[in-house]
Every structure is written in C-alpha cells, then in structure tokens.
Amino acid sequence: MTLLTDDQKMLQETAASFLAEEGGIAKQLRHWRDINCKDGFGHDLWKQFAELGLTGICIPESHGGLGLGATEAALVLEEIGRNLTPSPFLTTAIAGARSIEGTAHADRWFPAILSGEAVLALAVDEGPRHAPESTALEAKRQGNGFVLSGAKQFVTQGGSADMIVTAARTGGSPGERDGITLFAVPKDAAGLTTDSQALVDSSKAARLTFSNVELNADAVIGQVDGGWAPLSRALAAGSAGAAAELVGVAAGASAMTLDYLRQRKQFGKLIGEFQALQHRAAHLYSEIEIARAAAFKATRLLDAEEPQAELYVSVAKAKAAQVANLAVREGVQMHGGIGMTDEHDIGLFMKREAVLGELFGDVYYHRDRVAGLSGY
C-alpha cells in the first residue's frame, strides 16, 4: 500500500493532536531546557505516551503492545519532529524494543516499556562517526559470563536509561559483522561510568566507560557472535524512524517559515511576494514531499520484510537528513535577524536537525551504504 489505511490515518490524527497539545515547544523542549533538567525530557509526558499505548507501538500484541509496524511508528515520529518533542520514544519504543524482540529480554523489559516506566538506550558508536561494524568494545568470556571493557559515545538517553543495549566484540576483528554480540547492560552495573552531557539541541547523550563490567551469560541478546542480526534490525528501525522524525522537523520548520513569509513586511510588501523567496520555498516544498515519500517507502518495505528495505532505509535517512538540513537553513535565513535569536523557535529546529542527522549515521554514511548495496 502506497497510501495510508483508515486506521493509519486515525493514528496519525491522534498523534498529531496529542503532540501539538502536550508535546509543544514551550511546554516541553523549552521548559526542560530552561530548568536544565537531568534527563532532557519529561517523564510525565512519557507516561502519557504509555497511556495512549504508544510506548508499545512496535511491541507484539502477545506482549500487550499495539503490534504495529515501522509505518505507524513513522506517523508518530513525524509529529514528534514537527513539535520538537523531547522523549525517549525513538530509542526505547523503536530501536530498543526492536533489538530485544523475540528474546528472553523482551519478557523482562516489555512490561516496563508498556507502562512508561522504563527507558532503554542503544550503545553502538565508539568514535564521533557512526560505524557499527567497527565495534571494538571488548567482551571477554569469564566463567559463565563476560567481562566488558571499552568506551561508547553518543548514547542518547544513556543517562536516564534503565538498560543499555550494548554492542560488543566477542570474536572477529573491528570491521567485521561476525563476532559482534549484543548485551543488555543494567544502568547500575559495577564498573560502568556514565557521563551524560547536553547536546546542541538540549537532548542528553552519554559517554559510557566500561571498566571490567561483569555480566552473566543471560545478558546476551540473541546469539553470541551473532549480534549483527538484532543490531541491524534495531538500527534499520531506528534509521527509518529518524528519517520520519527528520521529515517532521523539515515540515515544522517549513510551516513556521511560510507563516513568516505571509506576515513579515519590508519595503511595504509582504516578503512572501518576492519571487526570490517564493522559488526557494517551492523548491523546499518539493524536497520535503520527496523525503516523506522515501521515508514511507522505507517503512513499508521494512514492514513487508522486503529485501530492498535495507537500501531504502539508507535512501530515506540520507534524503530526510539532507532535506531537513535545507529546511532549517532556509528557515533561519528567511527569518532574518529574528531567526538568530534564542527567543524565536526556528533556531531550535536547526539544533534538532543536527542531532537527528547524525543519529544512526549521517548523510555520508547512508550514501556510502546506498553505493555499497548497489554494488559500486
């Protein structure tokens, strides 16, 4: 299906009105930023997500979730992006939930995710650029378990997470997919140091240091040395989700900018009358439509478990990041001086785009994947 079903449209409307009313910039993003809150998001809002069933959007019905797919998640994420709503939705309900589904960890964590009590994080990156295959954090066998040593960075919600899904190397060498193992690391594991820092968009991400963190064998998610399967599943869901959120960021920035073009006067005219600005706004509109189509195609292919999904996830993430970046740059420029002030919201879109653009791999990472998957 290329178009939304009636159920999907209903979900979209529910998410749109919920996030516009409860997740707006003044009520959430600015509020938590200005009081310098520890977690960067409101737990009350996360509870409201749970009450609407949204924390369990991708959790199977057999576990009490909504059992919906990447497409439905994307509908919610586009609204989150439009409102710049800070929440652990993408890391917990999408990437986190996908990484543990079908394993024993699902029984442990799904109930707490459903109730809005638990936050999960994904610890993959070890350098400033996303490179999951290069995972080097060492997990050495010891007795019946493993000892983890190394460091992770850009672990979004890493400071507030109850459990951190951590990619470690049990075999092979960095650069290889085989030999990666996923571990469920509890937040209070001995030897784990968490340095949570505010990012440019006021969200929080942690640098984690693992100093001989001892884990039992049952901390393994999936198979030892076979962590690439659940990891790539989580990263695909996360990338497609980030693409949808970026489309929302682009649409939100563009709507705000169009409003400004319709009311700001200079030289005795509305600046929206100037063709120089009209053409740029029209080009941006066209790009946003295309990015949205790419994001929906990616989620549709993911939901249908089509082999082409991998390619389209990277197309969607690269395209959405590129277009959202254009939207926020045009947004600030067309707002002129007011766009440079903290008082105005348009700059907040620029900050969010920077973080989402990087999350799960930037445009260069995903273009390279498109090239690689296409055989060149």
Add this chain to the structure above:
Amino acid sequence: MTGDLDTFRSDTRAWLEANCPSEMRKPIRSEADICWGGRKWTFQSDAQRQWLEVMAERGWTVPDWPKEYGGGGLSPTESRVLKDEMQRIGARPPLTSFGISMLGPALLKFGTEEQKQHYLRQIARGEIRWCQGYSEPGAGSDLAGLQTKAEDKGDHWLVNGQKVWTSYADKADWIFCLVRTSTESKQGGISFLLFDMETPGVSTRPILLISGGSPFCETFFDDVEVPKNQIVGEVNKGWDVAKYLLGHEREMIAGMGLGTGGSSVTLGPLTKPADPLLRAEIADFDVDALAFQAMSERFAAMWKAGEAHPASPSMMKYAGTELNKRRNELMMAAGGSDALEWDSDRSRRGATPRSWLRSKGNSIEGGTSEIQLNIIAKHILRLPAA
C-alpha cells in the same frame, strides 16, 4: 459484478492471445516501433498494421471512449483490466497519438455532436495524426500572450501567424491550434481551431536542436482559410479548452517516473565510478533518484485516489526534470572523453552527449521550472501574489 469482471478478464485474455501478433509483444526499441498512424504513416510491418486494425475494430485503441465515437465503451475498471492484460503479455500500444491523449478528451467535453462523430472516429482508427499549435515565438511561458490571428471572414476564418515547438508538425495531418479572435481580452480573446495541415498557406520547418535532429517544427500560417464549423467551443472561449487539455497533459505526467528509457534509475551500477569524489556525487544522485522514484509511486497512487493537490503535477514536473538534467551531467562526467564523441558507431552516434543536451529542454518544455515553482508558490503554498 466481480463475476462479470472475471469473465471480462478471461475473455480479454483469450482474445489478446488470439489476436496480438507475436511481433507486437516485443519491447519497444526504437521510434519506429511506436505506431502513430495518420495519412503519412508507413507501417513498420504487417503485424503493426494488423494489430492497429483489430484493436481499432474493437474500439480498444481508445477503450474508455463511448462506442458511438469509435471507442470500446469500457468502464474505468474494465479499461484497467485490459491494460493489465496487455501488460501481462507485453503487448505494445496499438496506437499512440496526440489525438488520443490530448485532443480527444477535449472534444468529448467541448465538441459538437457532429465534431465528435467525425474527428473522434478518425482518431480511434488512427487515420488522422494531430499536432498541437500552442507556443509562439513571443508566447512561451506566457502562453496566453499568443498573437496568431484568426479573422472572421463570414463563411471562414482567415488565419495568419506562426507557431513554434509544434511536435511532429511535418508528420501530422491536422492541427489543433490556439488563435487570437479578439484583442479586447488576453485569455478571453483566444479560440480553439482545427484544420488540415494541407490547407494552402500552411508550411512547416523542422527545428535543429543543440542535440541534433528533433521532432519539433516551426509552423507558419499565411492567409489560411478555415471553415467556420472547425472551431471547438465558443468563439473567445478557447482558453477553457486549452486549460482542460493541459490538465490531461498533467495526468500523463502523473503516470510517468524518471524517464530513463528503460535503464536503471540509479547511476552507480551503470557507471561503476572509480574516482572517489565522483562516486560520492553519484551516490548523492542515486539517493535522490531512488527517493524520487518513491515519490512517483506515491504521487501516482494519490492522484488516482484523488488525494493529490491539483497543482502537484507541477512539483513532479519540476523535480523530475531537474533530476534528469543532473543525471545527464553525471553521465557526461562518468563518461569522460568517451562521452564527447558525436557521430561514431562506438558512441552509438553520440547517445550520451545528445541525451545530455536534449535533457536541458526538459525543464523548459511544458512549462519551465520557474513557472512550476510559481505555480507551487501560488496554489500550494498560498504565498501572496506580488
């Protein structure tokens, strides 16, 4: 109802199996494989003639037109089934023409009964090939500024002026033409005339493009006498007909993706770029091309479901043509000096550079990119008019 449709499908399948010549089930490889019909048409083969004749006999060159005008009288669903069944066996369209895609729908809406009986049947049978007289040297983007004059001489119109970019004017039998019948109002002084290209005073000259030969012509009218009954719609109301017809052109755009002539949408697999900087640029293009392909699928579905904004074909036209120009630029870059040869057999007579140069017209013909952006700004974004 479903039962009837199933019967229709199996009957259609059987009929196509029995009547579509095997030669007409091969993929289209060259211009000559497409049958345009008309008085000057030379059939490429007996099979091409036979295929046109049996399909026209059944009204299936224009399956959804009414039977009384030479059509098949099929419902939209039945037409869809026929299209599916033709695609299933790889059947070529029996007839392609501007009469079918452009003039026909306008005549069905605005033509008199006599005109419909006469012209639509000719179109359905592929007897008359039509060309479109819209643009003029002084009326391109500003089409309504056209100056070709038609004076009322009592029993006929006297037409004088010049058209340009008339596709296949040298091969067409008749022209549908926008003319000025009044100077009192710009759009309200235009009429829609039909006339034979063999009428004394009509002459054409092919236009050589930067890419070489082309289907485009200049068409000149020097005291051309057109019978009074060859006007479609009312005098000075031709702009309504023209706009309606352009709407059908947009529907065609709705059905088209990135025109790559059957080759892959992405460039990487085609060019295998070794240079890392070129590879990066091609990967950037491939992302955009695949994203646009997703857009084309989404747009076609939305258009069919009536969920697309009426002005959204402008967006598709803008994005698709700009992308195709980029594609051709990169084909040139990837080809290096091989892509510069103009006539050699090795270069397939300069296929790459000719395609590159021709692609520059994509964002000019059918409304320039700048016009499409104006339309988006005004009708979709509702930005204030200057």
